[in-house]
Amino acid sequence: MEEFLLGLQKPARYIGQEWNVSKKDIDKAGVKFALSFPDMYELGMSNLGLRILYSLLNKIDDVVCERVFAPAADMEKIIRDNQLKLPSLESGKPLNEFDLLGFSLGYELGYTNVLNILDLGSIPLKSADRGKDDPLVIGGGPCVMNPEPMHEFFDLFVFGEGEDVILEVIDLYRSRKAEFKSGGLSRMGILKLFASIPGVYAPLLGTPVKVKKRFVADLDKAHFPDKWMVPYIQVTHDRITMEVMRGCPNRCRFCQARSQYFPLRLRKPQTILEQSKCLYSSSGYEEISLTGLSVSDHPGLNEILPEMVRFFKEKGVSLSLPSMKPKTSLGGMTELLATIKKTGLTFAPESASPKLREALGKDFNEDDFFKTLEESFQAGYQHVKLYFMVGLPGEQDLDLDSILEFSARVSELSRKVSGRPAQVNVSINTLIPKPHTCFQWFAMLGLEEMKAKQDYLRGHLKNRRIKLSFHNRFMSFMEGVLSRGDRRLSSVILAAFRKGARFDGWDEHFDFQRWMDSFSECGIDPNEYLKEFPADKPLAWAFLDPGINQEDLSAGYEKIKSIL
Numbered sequence: 126m127e128e129f130l131l132g133l134q135k136p137a138r139y140i141g142q143e144w145n146v147s148k149k150d151i152d153k154a155g156v157k158f159a160l161s162f163p164d165m166y167e168l169g170m171s172n173l174g175l176r177i178l179y180s181l182l183n184k185i186d187d188v189v190c191e192r193v194f195a196p197a198a199d200m201e202k203i204i205r206d207n208q209l210k211l212p213s214l215e216s217g218k219p220l221n222e223f224d225l226l227g228f229s230l231g232y233e234l235g236y237t238n239v240l241n242i243l244d245l246g247s248i249p250l251k252s253a254d255r256g257k258d259d260p261l262v263i264g265g266g267p268c269v270m271n272p273e274p275m276h277e278f279f280d281l282f283v284f285g286e287g288e289d290v291i292l293e294v295i296d297l298y299r300s301r302k303a304e305f306k307s308g309g310l311s312r313m314g315i316l317k318l319f320a321s322i323p324g325v326y327a328p329l330l331g332t333p334v335k336v337k338k339r340f341v342a343d344l345d346k347a348h349f350p351d352k353w354m355v356p357y358i359q360v361t362h363d364r365i366t367m368e369v370m371r372g373c374p375n376r377c378r379f380c381q382a383r384s385q386y387f388p389l390r391l392r393k394p395q396t397i398l399e400q401s402k403c404l405y406s407s408s409g410y411e412e413i414s415l416t417g418l419s420v421s422d423h424p425g426l427n428e429i430l431p432e433m434v435r436f437f438k439e440k441g442v443s444l445s446l447p448s449m450k451p452k453t454s455l456g457g458m459t460e461l462l463a464t465i466k467k468t469g470l471t472f473a474p475e476s477a478s479p480k481l482r483e484a485l486g487k488d489f490n491e492d493d494f495f496k497t498l499e500e501s502f503q504a505g506y507q508h509v510k511l512y513f514m515v516g517l518p519g520e521q522d523l524d525l526d527s528i529l530e531f532s533a534r535v536s537e538l539s540r541k542v543s544g545r546p547a548q549v550n551v552s553i554n555t556l557i558p559k560p561h562t563c564f565q566w567f568a569m570l571g572l573e574e575m576k577a578k579q580d581y582l583r584g585h586l587k588n589r590r591i592k593l594s595f596h597n598r599f600m601s602f603m604e605g606v607l608s609r610g611d612r613r614l615s616s617v618i619l620a621a622f623r624k625g626a627r628f629d630g631w632d633e634h635f636d637f638q639r640w641m642d643s644f645s646e647c648g649i650d651p652n653e654y655l656k657e658f659p660a661d662k663p664l665a666w667a668f669l670d671p672g673i674n675q676e677d678l679s680a681g682y683e684k685i686k687s688i689l
């Protein structure tokens with residue numbers, strides 16, 4: 126493989142050897158585990174879940190865990206033209222020589238990359254076609270909130286947090302490996318054994334009655350890497366990511382992450398400070414981001430931030446926070462952060478209409494928001510990013526107007542404070558009524574409706590300080606279909622892959638017509654998946670229990686209908 130590297134656009138995607146990478150002898154491993162994020166290296170190396178599992182697995186003496194990402198087109202061509210096999214980054218071992226291959230499924234538009242990785246690694250695409258010499262292919266991550274469209278390609282799905290269950294998977298495999306590899310235990314036999322682990326199911330055995338989500342009970346004691354791998358090329362999130370919480374105290378009715386990461390768990394301030402310092406000293410990174418679903422709700426933030434600022438300021442390390450909830454108590458903190466680095470401010474009101482916000486269940490107080498914003502402008506911030514959604518049931522043109530008015534008000538507040546209007550970047554997404562949310566039964570906008578809303582907003586924008594950006598509506602459509610889909614969609618995904626679909630989450634690679642051709646070929650109308658689902662019929666994902674009370678979801682659904 127080395128002889129081809131210099132001809133590639135970014136060889137560093139494939140060489141491994143990064144700072145703090147695990148260096149274990151794979152040929153001496155009792156269990157060989159390949160861990161994959163099915164997208165480009167730059168995105169995969171920005172994924173916290175992958176880093177946690179990589180570190181955790183490599184702490185086990187007889188386990189070697191190595192990474193593999195989706196190869197770009199130039200690398201794929203080399204592999205196919207030369208009849209090579211996709212190797213892992215660390216040892217260069219071909220994928221089909223691993224015992225277990227785990228995919229972190231973060232985004233439905235990465236599904237065809239999963240098939241490409243299997244294909245390039247010489248692993249049969251379908252679970253039913255694999256034998257004892259093939260790895261067991263395991264799927265985990267956010268998409269397992271409804272993995273049914275991918276059921277044909279996975280031997281096992283793990284529902285919930287990998288750290289909580291992966292050691293049981295390893296122990297079971299280790300204890301049965303010899304029997305399985307010698308043919309004494311059939312593939313179906315070993316799948317049945319794995320399916321007895323809570324949170325794990327084997328789609329080849331049919332749809333189970335109930336699978337309960339696994340989660341780590343005590344986040345403070347949960348494994349977190351003590352060394353941070355440092356890539357040789359710039360990656361998407363090129364910084365240390367310090368997870369401060371899992372779960373969210375808020376109850377936004379549209380939010381799948383709330384169900385996925387339920388219940389709320391916090392890391393203690395002391396642990397966060399110690400781990401941040403440890404990761405900094407092992408990596409030398411110049412930026413640390415505190416991450417979690419709603420970081421500004423962490424009750425220890427008043428303790429964490431001043432100490433982090435004190436420690437990192439003199440080292441020239443900047444801190445960043447994700448999208449913040451406007452709270453008056455945050456004013457002092459934004460000022461604190463501004464002393465180190467004036468990154469932009471990000472807020473997600475989701476809707477500018479109080480009525481729609483109530484339907485969404487979004488806890489967003491406008492008075493607090495504008496007060497926080499004023500303090501932030503006084504502290505020197507000049508750029509604001511706002512996230513809104515369109516496509517809520519009952520939405521009117523007036524609700525779209527209010528997005529533009531709200532954004533203009535944000536910009537003008539800066540003029541009042543500093544004499545200059547702020548640049549406001551407004552990102553507009555279409556609501557995807559996702560599984561395990563109160564919106565899961567509602568219909569999603571079709572392509573023409575999405576276009577009409579986007580055109581309306583573009584046509585009514587008058588303020589030059591406001592920049593609108595829209596998520597690609599064809600990709601939203603596909604995300605809606607795949608996330609709300611059922612087992613029939615495996616054939617469509619396979620057809621799209623056979624027609625050349627790769628990196629569907631990338632605008633420049635996404636080909637909507639190819640997907641439509643694949644639906645036609647399989648005799649499936651994708652629009653069926655965007656229609657309203659009857660509330661009295663079981664949903665494709667109903668057997669997955671994320672721990673959220675189903676009556677709460679139904680009550681939320683009724684509440685939305687009563688508001689709209």
Ligand code: SF4
Nearest residue numbers: 373375377380383418
């Ligand atoms: S949208 Fe954000 S604040 Fe609301 S429940 Fe989801 S993660 Fe929490």
